[in-house]
Amino acid sequence: MAQYKIAWLPGDGIGIDVMNIARSVLDALEFDAEYPHGDIGWEFWRTEGNPLPERTLELLRNTDCALFGAITSMPKEEAQEALIPELKDSGLVYSSPIVRLRQEFNLHTNLRPCKAFDGNPLNLRDDIDLVVFRENTEGLYVGIEFHPLPAELMDVLTRNHPKMRRFGDVPLDDIAMSTRIITRNGARSIATQAFEYAKTHGYKTVTVVEKPNVLRETSGLMVRTARKVARDYPGIDLWEANIDAMCMWLVKNPQQYGVLVAGNMFGDIISDLCAQLVGGLGFAASGNIGDRYAVFEPTHGSAPKYTGQNKVNPMAMLLTTKLMLDWLGEDDRARRLETAIARVIREGDARTYDMGGGATTTEVGEAIVRRLS
Numbered sequence: 188m189a190q191y192k193i194a195w196l197p198g199d200g201i202g203i204d205v206m207n208i209a210r211s212v213l214d215a216l217e218f219d220a221e222y223p224h225g226d227i228g229w230e231f232w233r234t235e236g237n238p239l240p241e242r243t244l245e246l247l248r249n250t251d252c253a254l255f256g257a258i259t260s261m262p263k264e265e266a267q268e269a270l271i272p273e274l275k276d277s278g279l280v281y282s283s284p285i286v287r288l289r290q291e292f293n294l295h296t297n298l299r300p301c302k303a304f305d306g307n308p309l310n311l312r313d314d315i316d317l318v319v320f321r322e323n324t325e326g327l328y329v330g331i332e333f334h335p336l337p338a339e340l341m342d343v344l345t346r347n348h349p350k351m352r353r354f355g356d357v358p359l360d361d362i363a364m365s366t367r368i369i370t371r372n373g374a375r376s377i378a379t380q381a382f383e384y385a386k387t388h389g390y391k392t393v394t395v396v397e398k399p400n401v402l403r404e405t406s407g408l409m410v411r412t413a414r415k416v417a418r419d420y421p422g423i424d425l426w427e428a429n430i431d432a433m434c435m436w437l438v439k440n441p442q443q444y445g446v447l448v449a450g451n452m453f454g455d456i457i458s459d460l461c462a463q464l465v466g467g468l469g470f471a472a473s474g475n476i477g478d479r480y481a482v483f484e485p486t487h488g489s490a491p492k493y494t495g496q497n498k499v500n501p502m503a504m505l506l507t508t509k510l511m512l513d514w515l516g517e518d519d520r521a522r523r524l525e526t527a528i529a530r531v532i533r534e535g536d537a538r539t540y541d542m543g544g545g546a547t548t549t550e551v552g553e554a555i556v557r558r559l560s
């Protein structure tokens with residue numbers, strides 16, 4: 188029997204292309220695993236009305252962790268349109284499988300390192316080394332939304348909150364509402380992990396990125412909790428920044444920051460910003476990590492227009508594979524993979540179009556395999 192069981196979730200579009208490269212690299216590293224395939228993505232939405240079928244959840248429950256490629260997702264109306272005729276009027280609502288996976292497996296932490304590799308022509312600067320800790324199951328992503336607003340809810344809110352009264356006369360069908368929930372435990376957990384990471388990886392600062400001047404309760408709880416956690420880490424400074432200003436500072440002085448911690452939506456936003464500082468989505472890796480299970484995915488989408496063209500940059504997928512190896516405690520393989528990635532970037536002979544080169548996805552994968560020591 189193999190040492191590990193890794194759920195293999197290529198998903199849609201270029202997810203499939205980049206997962207093939209991940210597999211060849213894992214094989215070259217003589218990583219001892221089985222890779223049971225899981226159905227996920229657009230095809231299963233279209234034909235079964237569920238992009239994340241129950242059988243896939245069951246498969247994941249019987250694996251060590253999952254490696255995930257990418258999926259296509261679309262807004263409500265387009266998703267409805269895509270269903271096969273038998274399912275069209277059955278009231279099904281598309282929900283993002285990755286968001287569901289995060290909740291289903293309580294993958295409370297989203298880890299997104301954004302480091303400038305030497306010699307990457309796409310770096311904004313060469314001395315950037317950021318690590319985003321995004322809270323991954325709460326905040327605006329809890330999926331508690333209303334439209335129309337239920338009458339009972341309007342009633343409770345207008346009775347309990349003076350600011351709701353200005354909406355009292357708006358027809359219920361003309362109000363949509365999304366809920367931002369932050370729990371003390373959720374805030375403590377993400378802040379603690381950010382500080383632990385800073386401590387074990389030698390970062391001097393953790394910056395909490397929120398908006399407590401406006402979101403007094405939810406952002407307030409995040410920041411107050413981060414301050415409390417910070418007391419247990421005397422060598423590491425806690426910096427506090429508002430999300431809007433932080434976007435500006437990250438473009439202006441990204442080299443000044445180290446670990447960043449934020450709630451779900453703000454973490455989503457800054458992680459794309461941070462990714463672009465070091466080469467864009469072609470380099471953006473992530474781990475959705477819980478206490479016992481984790482799903483690793485590149486941050487990019489399924490890029491339908493590049494499907495089957497062997498064109499996209501597989502670096503994000505390979506950096507994601509490296510995060511998986513880290514999480515499994517495969518330190519030596521993780522280090523060998525990162526070193527090979529760094530060499531290919533630095534030596535510059537295999538670059539995909541986004542880096543100004545003409546190499547295919549496969550050629551970049553081969554260049555990395557050649558450099559695995």
Ligand code: IPM
Pocket residue numbers: 260283285286455486
């Ligand atoms: C990400 C993505 C997802 C998110 C989408 C695809 C639902 O943007 O992983 O950052 O918003 O979390």
Ligand code: MG
Pocket residue numbers: 455456459
């Ligand atoms: Mg995102």
